[in-house]
Amino acid sequence: MSGSDDSDPVDIRYDNGNQRLEVTWSDDRETVYGYEFLRWNCRCAACIGEGGYKGMLAEITELRPEQFRAITAMELVGSYGIRPTWSDGHNTGIYMFDRLRTLSDPDYSAR
Ligand SMILES: [Zn+2]
Numbered sequence: 001m002s003g004s005d006d007s008d009p010v011d012i013r014y015d016n017g018n019q020r021l022e023v024t025w026s027d028d029r030e031t032v033y034g035y036e037f038l039r040w041n042c043r044c045a046a047c048i049g050e051g052g053y054k055g056m057l058a059e060i061t062e063l064r065p066e067q068f069r070a071i072t073a074m075e076l077v078g079s080y081g082i083r084p085t086w087s088d089g090h091n092t093g094i095y096m097f098d099r100l101r102t103l104s105d106p107d108y109s110a111r
Contacts, residue, residue, distance in 0.1 A: 009097055012082060016070040020108070021084075023100060031100065032108040035068040039086065041103060042093035064088070 011024040019035040040057065042048070049055030066088045073085040077094050085091035 007101065008079075009100075012074070014071045014074055014084070019068065019070075021071070025101070031104075033100070033103065033105045034107050035071065036063060037105040037107065038084075038095070039063055039068040041095075042090075043099075044093040046090070046092055 007025045007027045007029070009023050010026050011022075013022045014020075015022065021033045021035070021038060023031050023033075025031070040063065042057070045053075045055070047055050047057045049058060067086060067090065070087040071084045072087055073091070075083045075085075077083050080098070081094045081096040082100075083091060083094045
């Protein structure tokens with residue numbers, strides 16, 4: 001782990017009923033992210049592009065509901081991130097814990 005913020009997640013829950021991901025951190029902070037927000041923040045090559053390719057997110061103004069309806073699986077990537085599988089089968093995006101700490105979903109940041 002690098003950087004000044006070395007807090008780690010102690011609990012990660014995803015709630016398909018409310019379409020939100022909840023993380024409890026080792027400093028007792030809790031963060032919540034809506035699925036649609038998370039999907040927009042996918043940083044994989046297919047979503048944000050690579051080289052000369054712009055990526056899917058640059059080409060659209062709205063996500064299709066099936067792209068963020070549910071998380072069907074969640075995989076831990078080493079000790080540094082999570083890799084969700086979305087309801088449309090998309091699963092190439094890794095969300096690093098360092099980045100999740102700094103991501104703030106405006107719908108859930110009123111605390
Ligand atoms: Zn992606």
